[in-house]
Amino acid sequence: MTTDGATALGAAQPEEAAFAQPVSCGEPILQVRDLVKHFPLTRGVLFKRQVGAVKAVDGVSFDLVKGETLGIVGESGCGKSTLAKVLMNLEPATAGSVKYKGEEISGLRGSALKAVRRNIQMVFQDPYTSLNPRMTVGDIIGEPYEIHPEVAPKGQRKTAVQDLLDVVGLNPEYINRYPHQFSGGQRQRIGIARGLALKPEVIICDEPVSALDVSVQAQVINLLEQLQGEFDLSYMFIAHDLSIVRHISDRVGVMYLGKMVELGSDAEIYDHATHPYTQALLSAVPVPDPTARERRDRIVLTGDVPSPANPPSGCRFRTRCWKAQDRCAVEEPLLARPAWLTGLAVHDSACHFAAEREIELSAAEREIELSAAEREIGPRAAEREVGPSTPEREIGPSTAERQENEGGETGTPQ
Amino acid sequence: MTTIVGMPLLDVRDLHVEFVTRDGVAKAVNGVNYRVSAGETLAVLGESGSGKSVTAQAIMGILDMPPARIPKGQILFKGEDMLTMGKDARRKIRGQKIAMIFQDALSSLNPVLSVGYQLGEMFRAHRGASHKDAKAKAVELMDRVRIPAAAQRVNDYPHQFSGGMRQRIMIAMALALEPDLIIADEPTTALDVTVQAQVMDLLAELQAEYHMGLILITHDLGVVADVADKIAVMYAGQIVETAPVHDLYAAPAHPYTRGLLDSIPRLDQKGQELFAIKGLPPNLLRIPPGCPFNPRCPRAQDICRRTDPPLTQVVADDGEPVLGRASACHFWKETLRDD
Structure with missing residues (x-):
């Protein structure tokens, strides 16, 4: 399978969990530190004065390791797309640093920026509006070569484009067709081919499959995974579909109101989430299994996401959180490893009261979890994964009771 | 409720819908049959272009004809064929007996009228209520779909509400005249998962309360598994x-x-x-x-x-x-x- 490299990375993470973050295996290709993007809110026509700011991204830090896929999930308005734009330097960062292979890239201009952009490319969400309807497919995919002629000299461009079409599974003879002659899935393949044209090392995918039909989504996901193996790409995969993110990602970051609230390997986030928001988000995802209907234990969050122009003090999730205490309004929790947790629950989480949720797994689910762990990481790792989770589920009656009560409270909206 | 036992609320029989286009006749619906009884949830599952929304629009009678035409089929509501009945009879059913919830609440609501006015319109148009009574009813409805501070927000405009709240207003509007059947066309596709959960819970609860039939049109296998009784793919x-x-x-x-x-x-x-x-x-x-x-x-x-x-x-x-x-x-x- 083409994702062998990626799987190996993902599998290695539980082992690395003991060491300082971020994942220490492999060099970080992108280092993001305290990245901030505020959009000013102004009043007045002639003399504009700033009356506030929409804090779209407000202090986000993470590393992207070579060859891995980092999934970013969160609701609309949480800043995930703004984050992508700032990383691409399509929007200037307000503060913070982005390093590509150790070299600062935020704030670059002109030819230096052009050189860096060759290595970081983007695949956009909507394949209907992100392709120019008046350009042929050949022109669309070949346009990056106009800006970076060193990648493919003029004479070789046509063959380069045809090769790319072939790589993404389109007929190379379609080079003179226009975007409207293709279906949504095929257009997204064209978008991916354009992203690959300059042989980048990092591709930022902003909701690459959410505009596609269910039966076509899987085709595009498979293509992305296959290309990752073939060209040794690192992906930042932004999406709101949590099951697809889990499938493709080695690590997952959860964003809420411009902050990263939890960051860890896919197993850490999906099976051992410790931040209340992540838990609510995961529990809200409808499971395609009607037998799960009765025993599901959904946290229904009340209210809506607060405005990013005026986020709550302290922890931004506290207005919707069932665990919130006075401390949460005063002291902002930092993204760090909670010292009081064990096993896979130990990963970055920005909550004062980080703890796993107690959910009774059915026997069937437990079996799937076990067999999946064995297949992926080998029997030794499976032992490790299941081992520590047993004590975690036995935090004691007090915790269980408290969570039950809270479950009851949050179960009735408003 | 006057449903005769054993007779489905809605019975679609061999429905065909075509669109006459410049390039030829597009056969959007080719012989669809389904039935919904009171209190039952039928999920219609399909990808874009599978004809699931066109079927719903044909049931509601909101297809633009032409270009659409219905060459064949019956849509029986409580035993009466809605395709052959007169315009006035049909109008009495649409909105009062069968209501529809659309996907995109922002573009389905009129941006220049307050939500209270739009909700009240249902009572003014169908029940001949006065402006004052209609507004009082609107507040009551907003309360029922759990919009906080309904009395204060009744004069707000659609853009002042969040996506989830707007979808609640759409649900309130569909519920206004206590219909027997609700058709929800991708009601939560535009919403985030946490809000989707709230809206689906609300819809299921209200359906049980009023013992309505519900046709849920969606492409999301997860949502279907969560709420449907039966499925048509x-x-x-x-x-x-x-x-x-x-x-x-x-x-x-x-x-x-x-x-x-x-x-x-x-x-x-x-x-x-x-x-x-x-x-x-x-x-x-x-x-x-x-x-x-x-x-x-x-x-x-x-x-x-x-x-x-x-x-x-x-x-x-x-x-x-x-x-x-x-x-x-x-x-x-x-x-x-x-x-």
Whole structure:
């Protein structure tokens, strides 16, 4: 399978969990530190004065390791797309640093920026509006070569484009067709081919499959995974579909109101989430299994996401959180490893009261979890994964009771 | 409620809808049959272009005709064919007996009128209520769909509400005249998952309270599993499979349904290639002969390219027909058994 490299990375993470973050295996290709993007809110026509700011991204830090896929999930308005734009330097960062292979890239201009952009490319969400309807497919995919002629000299461009079409599974003879002659899935393949044209090392995918039909989504996901193996790409995969993110990602970051609230390997986030928001988000995802209907234990969050122009003090999730205490309004929790947790629950989480949720797994689910762990990481790792989770589920009656009560409270909206 | 026992609330029979376009006639719906009873939730599952929304629009009578036309079929509401009844009779049903919730609440609400005015319009137009009474009713409705501080917000405009709240207003509007049947066309597709959960819970609760029939049109297999009683899967304007929800997820009887279920990423398949249905949905101007799914079907034989399989009753191994199960596949037995 083409994702062998990626799987190996993902599998290695539980082992690395003991060491300082971020994942220490492999060099970080992108280092993001305290990245901030505020959009000013102004009043007045002639003399504009700033009356506030929409804090779209407000202090986000993470590393992207070579060859891995980092999934970013969160609701609309949480800043995930703004984050992508700032990383691409399509929007200037307000503060913070982005390093590509150790070299600062935020704030670059002109030819230096052009050189860096060759290595970081983007695949956009909507394949209907992100392709120019008046350009042929050949022109669309070949346009990056106009800006970076060193990648493919003029004479070789046509063959380069045809090769790319072939790589993404389109007929190379379609080079003179226009975007409207293709279906949504095929257009997204064209978008991916354009992203690959300059042989980048990092591709930022902003909701690459959410505009596609269910039966076509899987085709595009498979293509992305296959290309990752073939060209040794690192992906930042932004999406709101949590099951697809889990499938493709080695690590997952959860964003809420411009902050990263939890960051860890896919197993850490999906099976051992410790931040209340992540838990609510995961529990809200409808499971395609009607037998799960009765025993599901959904946290229904009340209210809506607060405005990013005026986020709550302290922890931004506290207005919707069932665990919130006075401390949460005063002291902002930092993204760090909670010292009081064990096993896979130990990963970055920005909550004062980080703890796993107690959910009774059915026997069937437990079996799937076990067999999946064995297949992926080998029997030794499976032992490790299941081992520590047993004590975690036995935090004691007090915790269980408290969570039950809270479950009851949050179960009735408003 | 005057539903006669044994008679479904809505009975769609052999419905055909076509669109006359410059390039030819697009056959959007080709012989759809389904029934909904009071208190029941039917999920219509399908990809874009499968005809699920067009069927709903035909039921509501909101298709633009032309370009659309209905060459064949019946839509029986409590035994009366809505396609042949007069305009006035139809108007009495639409909105009062059958209401619809649309996908995009922002573009379905009028941006220059307050939500209270728009909610009250239902009572003014259909019940002849005064402005004052209509507004009081609007506040009551907003309360019922749990919009906080309804009395203060009744004069707010749609843009002042969040996406989830706007969808609640759409639900309130559909509920206003206490209809017998609600058609929800992708009601939560534009919403975030946490808000989607709130809205779906609310819809299910209100449905139980009023004992309404609900047709839920969606492409989301997760939402369907959560709320539906029975499912109709559509492909290229036809129903390819119908089944009670548990049966369908346990063992699909049509290769298309099987493909859809298999293409959901599963926990035990991480790192492996996802199953993908090859190819693309057909162009409705040129639906392939035989079974419309045959060019994409792993099971396709010569017979599939020649004859279009009718929707046939699924029979269990002991010879007993399975209640409510039917599949439009020549090889449904093999598909069902193939696990």
